[in-house]
Amino acid sequence: MKEQEPIDCGFIMNYLTGESTEWERAAFERHLRTCAVCREELGELQTVWHTLPFQMEEMEVPPDLKEQVMKAVTKTPKPKRRRPHRWMYGAAAVIVLGILVGAWWSYSAAPANQAAGQLLNKPAQLVKTYELKAADSSMPQASGTAWVVQQGDVHNVVVNLSGLQTTQGDWTYQVWLNHNGKKYNCGTLRVNEKGSGVLSYDVHVKELNIDSIGVTLEPDPNGSQPRGKKVLGST
Amino acid sequence: MKLVMAKEPLALEELYDRYAKLVYSFAMKSMKDEQAAREIVQLVFTRLWTTERGYDASKGGFVNWIITITRNMTIDYIRKNRKQQAVVRYEPKDWEQSLISGDEGPESVVSRKWMGEQIQQAYVHLSTNQIELIELMYWEGYSLSEIATQKNEPVGTIKSRLHQCLKILRKHLTALREG
Numbered sequence: 001m002k003e004q005e006p007i008d009c010g011f012i013m014n015y016l017t018g019e020s021t022e023w024e025r026a027a028f029e030r031h032l033r034t035c036a037v038c039r040e041e042l043g044e045l046q047t048v049w050h051t052l053p054f055q056m057e058e059m060e061v062p063p064d065l066k067e068q069v070m071k072a073v074t075k076t077p078k079p080k081r082r083r084p085h086r087w088m089y090g091a092a093a094v095i096v097l098g099i100l101v102g103a104w105w106s107y108s109a110a111p112a113n114q115a116a117g118q119l120l121n122k123p124a125q126l127v128k129t130y131e132l133k134a135a136d137s138s139m140p141q142a143s144g145t146a147w148v149v150q151q152g153d154v155h156n157v158v159v160n161l162s163g164l165q166t167t168q169g170d171w172t173y174q175v176w177l178n179h180n181g182k183k184y185n186c187g188t189l190r191v192n193e194k195g196s197g198v199l200s201y202d203v204h205v206k207e208l209n210i211d212s213i214g215v216t217l218e219p220d221p222n223g224s225q226p227r228g229k230k231v232l233g234s235t
Numbered sequence: 236m237k238l239v240m241a242k243e244p245l246a247l248e249e250l251y252d253r254y255a256k257l258v259y260s261f262a263m264k265s266m267k268d269e270q271a272a273r274e275i276v277q278l279v280f281t282r283l284w285t286t287e288r289g290y291d292a293s294k295g296g297f298v299n300w301i302i303t304i305t306r307n308m309t310i311d312y313i314r315k316n317r318k319q320q321a322v323v324r325y326e327p328k329d330w331e332q333s334l335i336s337g338d339e340g341p342e343s344v345v346s347r348k349w350m351g352e353q354i355q356q357a358y359v360h361l362s363t364n365q366i367e368l369i370e371l372m373y374w375e376g377y378s379l380s381e382i383a384t385q386k387n388e389p390v391g392t393i394k395s396r397l398h399q400c401l402k403i404l405r406k407h408l409t410a411l412r413e414g
Contacts, residue, residue: 002273010391012398013379013394013397013398014379016401017372017379017397018303018307019378019379021268022337024262034334044402044405045398045401045402045405047408048401048405048408049401050299050302051350051353051354051404051408052369052373053261053306054341054347054348054350054351054353054354055264055351055354055355055358056260056261056263056264056351057260057264057351058256058260058347058348059256059259059263061255061256061259061276062273064267065255065259065273065276066248066255068273068277069251069255069277069280070247070248070251072281073247073277073278073280073281073284074247074284076281076284076285077285099336160289162363219318228279231379231390
């Protein structure tokens with residue numbers, strides 16, 4: 001995830017006013033853990049922030065509004081929970097693999113790191129599934145699935161793609177998480193000779209909002225914004 | 236709130252009875268338009284109805300949470316009318332996590348009124364420019380960078396001005412500090 005500016009003490013107003021992406025929030029919350037000055041200041045500022053609304057005058061609600069709201073609201077269906085399908089077993093296998101790779105990675109990157117130990121005893125929970133469909137006429141066979149798995153304070157995005165053309169040279173596929181019109185780099189991958197590829201990517205946030213997921217074909221794996229054409233998309 | 240999660244109209248009605256006034260008054264202060272305020276009340280309660288994650292109205296911080304949701308929705312509404320792009324604004328889904336300060340938030344009408352008086356008294360210490368800044372930012376939903384563009388000043392300056400305003404208010408909200 002590319003960040004425009006370093007997230008440090010200077011970010012406190014963005015954090016307070018809520019004018020921040022979840023990535024920025026998570027980064028600032030990491031900063032808070034080590035910066036006592038910001039922690040104290042934020043507490044003070046939040047006290048004021050939560051007082052500001054009470055400057056308003058409390059007004060009587062129009063009596064007919066209640067019925068209108070109750071009717072409209074109860075007509076709205078609640079978001080449905082997905083039922084498990086047979087492909088979920090395959091998904092589970094991929095996820096387990098992803099977690100093992102993730103655990104190995106964090107373990108080898110920081111030996112005796114507490115975080116790695118904590119991750120191992122946190123059960124992974126499948127949060128959301130995205131079906132990816134072909135988005136470019138040059139690869140109509142392309143398809144894929146993306147899973148978002150939550151494990152403690154970490155979200156793991158696992159992507160399984162097939163029907164893609166094998167890339168040459170530096171060319172690579174890149175996965176993007178879209179939220180509120182912004183695209184966040186979710187890692188790059190290449191496919192095997194059969195056109196299949198798998199990617200696992202950790203996002204260190206407690207809450208992860210994704211509107212859709214897209215896959216592009218990029219000239220190299222170094223881009224922080226899409227340059228090439230979109231080959232797969234979840235919407 | 237557990238009942239609302241179970242899609243129980245009665246529980247929602249209870250929430251409405253307790254908080255509609257707060258939501259409506261907030262929207263009226265921001266929008267100064269009854270029709271718009273009515274729509275915002277509907278949006279906020281729909282949001283409570285459809286929320287996937289649970290929350291508990293009996294726990295502290297619920298008032299602050301519902302106000303944050305109301306402010307976000309009001310601002311989205313204003314910005315749509317102004318044909319401005321939506322600002323990426325953090326939606327505290329996990330409301331308990333989002334309350335680092337541990338403020339309980341005023342549950343009763345009386346304590347809200349008291350808080351209103353406190354903030355009103357603290358406002359006396361702000362200059363006209365400082366009050367305008369809070370109006371633009373808090374109630375009218377302009378982003379920090381939009382205010383910077385309007386005022387032809389760097390974003391950093393606007394941020395530190397706002398910071399300064401809030402510090403002045405904090406200093407004069409003495410009753411809150413002791414309480």
